[in-house]
Amino acid sequence: MGLIAQLLVNTLQIGAVYVLFSLGLTLVFGVMKVINFAHGQFFTLAALLIAAAMPELTVRFALPAWLDYFVCFAAASLAVSALAAVLYFGAFERYLRDLIGSFILSVGLLLLMEGIYLWVFSGAPRVVPKLLTGQVSVLGGSLETQRLVICGIALAFTFGLYQLVQHSKLGKALRAVAEDREAAMLQGIRYRRISFYGFMIGSALAAISGGLIAPLVAISPSIGNDYLSKAFIIIIIGGLGSIPGAILGGFLIAAIESFAGYFFDLSYATIAMFLLVMVFLLVRPQGLLGHAQR
Numbered sequence: 001m002g003l004i005a006q007l008l009v010n011t012l013q014i015g016a017v018y019v020l021f022s023l024g025l026t027l028v029f030g031v032m033k034v035i036n037f038a039h040g041q042f043f044t045l046a047a048l049l050i051a052a053a054m055p056e057l058t059v060r061f062a063l064p065a066w067l068d069y070f071v072c073f074a075a076a077s078l079a080v081s082a083l084a085a086v087l088y089f090g091a092f093e094r095y096l097r098d099l100i101g102s103f104i105l106s107v108g109l110l111l112l113m114e115g116i117y118l119w120v121f122s123g124a125p126r127v128v129p130k131l132l133t134g135q136v137s138v139l140g141g142s143l144e145t146q147r148l149v150i151c152g153i154a155l156a157f158t159f160g161l162y163q164l165v166q167h168s169k170l171g172k173a174l175r176a177v178a179e180d181r182e183a184a185m186l187q188g189i190r191y192r193r194i195s196f197y198g199f200m201i202g203s204a205l206a207a208i209s210g211g212l213i214a215p216l217v218a219i220s221p222s223i224g225n226d227y228l229s230k231a232f233i234i235i236i237i238g239g240l241g242s243i244p245g246a247i248l249g250g251f252l253i254a255a256i257e258s259f260a261g262y263f264f265d266l267s268y269a270t271i272a273m274f275l276l277v278m279v280f281l282l283v284r285p286q287g288l289l290g291h292a293q294r
Helices: 002-032 039-062 065-090 099-121 145-167 169-179 181-186 191-213 225-236 243-263 268-285
Strands: 137-138 141-144
Touching: 002 039, 002 141, 002 145, 002 169, 002 191, 002 225, 002 243, 039 065, 039 099, 039 191, 065 191, 099 181, 099 225, 137 145, 141 145, 145 169, 145 191, 145 243, 169 181, 169 191, 191 225, 225 243, 225 268, 243 268
Parallel strands: none
Antiparallel strands: 137 141
16 A cells, blocks of 8 residues: 555646646637647746856855745746737647647747757756655655746646636636637627737746756756656647646546556557547547547
8 A cells, every 4th residue: 555655646746737837728728729839848948047146146145945936936927928919929829720820830939948948958968956855655655846946836827827716717718719719709809819818828837847857856957858748648638628637638648657657667558648648539539538629
């Protein structure tokens, strides 16, 4: 039981960030019908900004590591959100519901932004100082205190987004546009405004995910690509445009990584994920909780 509990705790910790990142991607697709391959670059930029700024903040002000981190986390999230707004009005707004145009645009932005990150931050991996020390027992398994805190923050953001989408006026407008744009516009919903809100929320979630992962792994200018590929797997399994599907898919992929990685090897876990995607594309292309595209 101790081993199973430990693997379940690992699943919860890994899955919390996967879910948050995937929710941003599926929200953008659901509202704008745009597959944003540059989504991972917002994730990367937030992590790189935190990794670059924290040492400077520590030297100048000698604050506790956790306080430095949250200051950098807030600043990085705001900076990435500002960049997302510029890219939306400067580029993405022209390709609403245009899969081919948005595909070319977002792939171009991915390559451009990754090149800029390499030029500005260099290719050397960066490490964020440990925020908290110690271990905590959860469900019979052991977890680092800082990982537990970050997992809790990710789950809180996920719960907040779910409540926003399900119960707020903005959330209802987002769901209406995702379900049927024309009908939503006939009801007085301003499609372009709602698309902007959806894009900004999705981009902010990518930035928050990157900020949360920064203290846990080495940060490089290409880190977002790995998370982006997993996010696509998650939303294909869960269902394109489905928020509950992204949550379910995120924890399912985390479970595969945790259990298969322990009993076999991470390479087998990767193979299992891609085989699962192939099965879903053949048998149920709309995913677990998605709807068939009309």
